[in-house]
Amino acid sequence: MTSAEIAITTSVALVALVTFYLGRRSATQHNVAQDFDIARRTVRSRRNAAAISGEYLCAASFVGIVGAVLADGADAMWYPIGFTAGYLALMIFVAAPLRRSGAYTLPDFVEARLGSRSLRGLASAVTVLIALLYLVPQLQGADLVVRTLLPVPGWAGPVAVTAVVLLTVIGGGMRATTVAQAFQYWLKLFAIVAPTLVMFAVFVGSGAGNGAVSLSSAGPPAFTEPTTVTVEESVTLRVSTETKFLADGVVDGEPAQSEMTLDAGVGMRVSAGTTLRFEKGTYVPVVVGSPADNAGWLMPGDGDGWDLAGTYSLIIALLLGTMGLPHILVRFYTNPDGKAARRTTLHVLLLVGLFYLFPTLLGALSRLYVPELLVTGKTDAAVLLLPTAVLPGLPGQVLAAVIVAGVFSAFLAATSGLVFSVAGVVSTGLLPERVRDFRLAAALLALVALGLSLLPRSPDLAHSIGVAFALAASTFCPVLVLGIWWRGLTAKGAAAGMVAGGGTVLVALALDIISSHTGDWAPTLVQRPALISVPAAFLLAVVISSATRGDVPATVNGVMLRMHAPDRLGFVRDSEIPRYGRAEEKVRLGQGRHRR
Amino acid sequence: MRPSSVERVPGMPAHLKGGDIDAPTKPKRQRVVLGGGAQGPIAPSLRARVELAEQTSWGEMLIRDLISALLRWGLVLAVAAVLVLGLLPLVFWLVPGFASFSVAGVPIAWLILGLAPFPLLFGIGVAYDRLAERHERDFVDMIEN
Known part of the structure; x- marks a missing residue:
C-alpha cells in the first residue's frame, strides 16, 4: 500500500x-x-x-x-x-x-x-x-x-x-x-x-494555476502536464479547437496506434480500453454532451431551448x-x-x-x-x-x-x-x-x-439523484401540499396524482436507461421529466378530487384544525408510540383535554 | 351567571355538526371543568376553544381564516423567490451578453448563481418564519381573549 x-x-x-x-x-x-x-x-x-x-x-x-x-x-x-x-x-x-x-x-x-x-x-x-x-x-x-x-x-x-x-x-x-x-x-x-x-x-x-490556460480564456481546457488517459467505457469525443494525441487502441471502429488529430467540431468514437497520450499544453477533448470550450462552460444557458427546459425541469424536481x-x-x-x-x-x-x-x-x-x-x-x-x-x-x-x-x-x-x-x-x-x-x-x-x-x-451521480427527487416531487409533493392546504383533496384524487406523476417519471427513467445503451437518443425531458410529471400530478389530483367531491373524508375539519392551529392551543395529540398516525388516534379533539 | 352561559356550549355543536358520532359524549366533560373553576374570566376563552375543537361553523371559519392568511403569505414569499431565481435561466438564455459581464475576473453569472441565492433563500425563510409566528400568536391571543 x-x-x-x-x-x-x-x-x-x-x-x-x-x-x-x-x-x-x-x-x-x-x-x-x-x-x-x-x-x-x-x-x-x-x-x-x-x-x-x-x-x-x-x-x-x-x-x-x-x-x-x-x-x-x-x-x-x-x-x-x-x-x-x-x-x-x-x-x-x-x-x-x-x-x-x-x-x-x-x-x-x-x-x-x-x-x-x-x-x-x-x-x-x-x-x-x-x-x-x-x-x-x-x-x-x-x-x-x-x-x-x-x-x-x-x-x-x-x-x-x-x-x-x-x-x-x-x-x-x-x-x-x-x-x-x-x-x-x-x-x-x-x-x-x-x-x-x-x-x-x-x-x-501559484500564479493562477501552473501556467494552465486560465478559465476565463474562451478556448478549450488544456493539459497542464503530459497525461495518459485510459478510456474504460466507449465515449465520443469532441473538441472546439484542433488537438493532437497518441492513441493506442480502437478509434472510430478501426485499430489505431499512432498520432491522431481531432479536428474542431468532429466527433471521434474512442472504444473501451484505448489509451490516449496527450502532451503538455494540448487541448482537452470532451465527451459529447458537455460544453467543449471554456466560453460555453462559463456561460449559463448556452444550449438550445430544450436545454433551457431541462434546466427548469431540474429546478422543479429539486x-x-x-x-x-x-x-x-x-x-x-x-x-x-x-x-x-x-x-x-x-x-x-x-x-x-x-x-x-x-x-x-x-x-x-x-x-x-x-x-x-x-x-x-x-x-x-x-x-x-x-x-x-x-x-x-x-x-x-x-x-x-x-x-x-x-x-x-x-x-x-x-x-x-x-x-x-x-x-x-x-x-x-x-x-x-x-x-x-x-x-x-x-x-x-x-x-x-x-x-x-x-x-x-x-x-453521473448528480443526475441519478435528480431522478429520485423528480419521483418525490411528482408523487408526494402534490399530496402533501394539496392535503395540507386544500380541504377538497380526496383519496381518489391523491391516488390519481401519484400514479400519473410517478408513472411518468418511471417511464422516463426506463426510456433513459434504454437510450443510454442504444446511442443516447433520449431528449432532455426524458432525462429530466419533472417539468411534465409534476404539473400532470397536480392537475390530475385536483381534477379527480373535484370530480369525487362527495368522498372528502368527514374528518377533514378536525385534521385541518390539528395541522394549522397554533401549538399553544394544544390540539396536537401525539399518537401512541407503536401505532403512530393510525386511524385509531384520529382527531379525538372533542374530548376537551387541552394543554397549555 | 357566567358558568351557565358556558353550559350552553354542548347544545351548539351537537346540532351544527350533526354526523359526528363522538359529539354527544364530549360536552359533558366540559361542564365538569367549569364547575371546578367557577371563574368568570376564563369562560370566553374556553368557549372559543370549544368552538374550535368542535369545529362549529364559527370555529371552522376561524381556522379557515388562519389557513388562508398563512397560505397567502407563503405563496407571496414563494412566488418572490421563484421570480427572482426562476427567471435567471431565461434571462441568461435570452441575454447572453449579461452573463459574460464580469466583476474582478469572475463572470457575473457565477457570482449570481454561486453566492447570491443562499442568503436570499435564508432571508425569505426568516421572513416567513416571523410572519407565520406572528399570525399564530395573534390567533392564540384572539382565542384566549
Missing part, C-alpha cells in the same frame, strides 16, 4: 468507527422500545437541524455537484440552488402542519388525512421506490471512491457502507442516528471547507422533491411541535446553504487541475483526484484523506437515514412485533439496494 492509500483507508475506518461508536453509545443509554423509535421527540432543534443536514448532504452534494460543475459549468450550479431551495418550499408549505398532524411517515400522513388504507399501501410502495432510487447512487458513489483510490475491487465500497449502516441502524435506532447524523454534518462541512480553502490558496499563490424524501420527513417528527419544526427547517436552510458555497469552487478548480476526467466522462471522480493534483506529495494526500472522510460520511449518512426511515414504513405495514420486524425490513431494503447498485448504470 502506498502512503496515500494508507491515509485514505485510515480516514474511512475512523469515520466508520466514530459513527458506529456514537450509535452504540446512545443505543445502550436508550434501549426502551419507545426511545428506539423517535427519540421521544426531545431532540433539540439545533442538533436536529444538523442531523437533517447531515442526512441530506449525500453523494450528489459532495461528489456529484463537483463533477457536474467540472463537466457542465454554470448550468450545474442549479443543483446546489435547488437542493437548498427545496428546504424553503418544505418550510413554507409543509414543515409545521406536517409535524402537527402527528404523522411519522408519508403513508401515515396520507392515511390520517385521507382515511384510506389502500392509499396508504400505494404511498408505502412509492416511498420504497424513492428510497431505492436514492440509495443506489449512494452505493455506486462508494464504488467509485474505492475504485478510484484503493487497490481493491469497486464492490468493496458499497458492501462496506451497507455493513456499517446496518450495524448502526439495527443496533441503535433513531437516537443513535440523530447523534451520528449531526456529527456527520459537521464532519462533512469541515471536510469540504478546509481542503477547498487550502487548494484555493495554493491556486492563487425544489419540490425535497419535501417528499422519506428520510427528511421522519426527522420532523422528532421536533416537539410545529413551531420547532419550522425553526429547525430554517436552521437547515442555513447549514445546507453554507455547505453548498463550496462544491462549485471545487468544480471550477477541477477544470484547471484534472481536465483528463473530461476525456473519460468520469467527472464524478474530480473531488477525489483534485487534492493530489493541486498539491503533490504528502500535503495532497492528507487533503485527499480529509475529503474522502467527508465523502464516505456522505454515503453513510444518506444511506442510514433512508434505510432507517423506510424500514419503518415497510415494517409498520406488517407484523405487530415491531422491533424484530423493523430489523428484517432494514436488512432487506439495504440488501436490495446493494444488489441494484452492483448493476452497471449511468455514472
Whole structure:
C-alpha cells in the first residue's frame, strides 16, 4: 500500500468507527422500545437541524455537484440552488402542519388525512421506490471512491457502507442516528471547507494555476502536464479547437496506434480500453454532451431551448422533491411541535446553504487541475483526484484523506437515514412485533439496494439523484401540499396524482436507461421529466378530487384544525408510540383535554 | 351567571355538526371543568376553544381564516423567490451578453448563481418564519381573549 492509500483507508475506518461508536453509545443509554423509535421527540432543534443536514448532504452534494460543475459549468450550479431551495418550499408549505398532524411517515400522513388504507399501501410502495432510487447512487458513489483510490475491487465500497449502516441502524435506532447524523454534518462541512480553502490558496499563490490556460480564456481546457488517459467505457469525443494525441487502441471502429488529430467540431468514437497520450499544453477533448470550450462552460444557458427546459425541469424536481424524501420527513417528527419544526427547517436552510458555497469552487478548480476526467466522462471522480493534483506529495494526500472522510460520511449518512426511515414504513405495514420486524425490513431494503447498485448504470451521480427527487416531487409533493392546504383533496384524487406523476417519471427513467445503451437518443425531458410529471400530478389530483367531491373524508375539519392551529392551543395529540398516525388516534379533539 | 352561559356550549355543536358520532359524549366533560373553576374570566376563552375543537361553523371559519392568511403569505414569499431565481435561466438564455459581464475576473453569472441565492433563500425563510409566528400568536391571543 502506498502512503496515500494508507491515509485514505485510515480516514474511512475512523469515520466508520466514530459513527458506529456514537450509535452504540446512545443505543445502550436508550434501549426502551419507545426511545428506539423517535427519540421521544426531545431532540433539540439545533442538533436536529444538523442531523437533517447531515442526512441530506449525500453523494450528489459532495461528489456529484463537483463533477457536474467540472463537466457542465454554470448550468450545474442549479443543483446546489435547488437542493437548498427545496428546504424553503418544505418550510413554507409543509414543515409545521406536517409535524402537527402527528404523522411519522408519508403513508401515515396520507392515511390520517385521507382515511384510506389502500392509499396508504400505494404511498408505502412509492416511498420504497424513492428510497431505492436514492440509495443506489449512494452505493455506486462508494464504488467509485474505492475504485478510484484503493487497490481493491469497486464492490468493496458499497458492501462496506451497507455493513456499517446496518450495524448502526439495527443496533441503535433513531437516537443513535440523530447523534451520528449531526456529527456527520459537521464532519462533512469541515471536510469540504478546509481542503477547498487550502487548494484555493495554493491556486492563487501559484500564479493562477501552473501556467494552465486560465478559465476565463474562451478556448478549450488544456493539459497542464503530459497525461495518459485510459478510456474504460466507449465515449465520443469532441473538441472546439484542433488537438493532437497518441492513441493506442480502437478509434472510430478501426485499430489505431499512432498520432491522431481531432479536428474542431468532429466527433471521434474512442472504444473501451484505448489509451490516449496527450502532451503538455494540448487541448482537452470532451465527451459529447458537455460544453467543449471554456466560453460555453462559463456561460449559463448556452444550449438550445430544450436545454433551457431541462434546466427548469431540474429546478422543479429539486425544489419540490425535497419535501417528499422519506428520510427528511421522519426527522420532523422528532421536533416537539410545529413551531420547532419550522425553526429547525430554517436552521437547515442555513447549514445546507453554507455547505453548498463550496462544491462549485471545487468544480471550477477541477477544470484547471484534472481536465483528463473530461476525456473519460468520469467527472464524478474530480473531488477525489483534485487534492493530489493541486498539491503533490504528502500535503495532497492528507487533503485527499480529509475529503474522502467527508465523502464516505456522505454515503453513510444518506444511506442510514433512508434505510432507517423506510424500514419503518415497510415494517409498520406488517407484523405487530415491531422491533424484530423493523430489523428484517432494514436488512432487506439495504440488501436490495446493494444488489441494484452492483448493476452497471449511468455514472453521473448528480443526475441519478435528480431522478429520485423528480419521483418525490411528482408523487408526494402534490399530496402533501394539496392535503395540507386544500380541504377538497380526496383519496381518489391523491391516488390519481401519484400514479400519473410517478408513472411518468418511471417511464422516463426506463426510456433513459434504454437510450443510454442504444446511442443516447433520449431528449432532455426524458432525462429530466419533472417539468411534465409534476404539473400532470397536480392537475390530475385536483381534477379527480373535484370530480369525487362527495368522498372528502368527514374528518377533514378536525385534521385541518390539528395541522394549522397554533401549538399553544394544544390540539396536537401525539399518537401512541407503536401505532403512530393510525386511524385509531384520529382527531379525538372533542374530548376537551387541552394543554397549555 | 357566567358558568351557565358556558353550559350552553354542548347544545351548539351537537346540532351544527350533526354526523359526528363522538359529539354527544364530549360536552359533558366540559361542564365538569367549569364547575371546578367557577371563574368568570376564563369562560370566553374556553368557549372559543370549544368552538374550535368542535369545529362549529364559527370555529371552522376561524381556522379557515388562519389557513388562508398563512397560505397567502407563503405563496407571496414563494412566488418572490421563484421570480427572482426562476427567471435567471431565461434571462441568461435570452441575454447572453449579461452573463459574460464580469466583476474582478469572475463572470457575473457565477457570482449570481454561486453566492447570491443562499442568503436570499435564508432571508425569505426568516421572513416567513416571523410572519407565520406572528399570525399564530395573534390567533392564540384572539382565542384566549
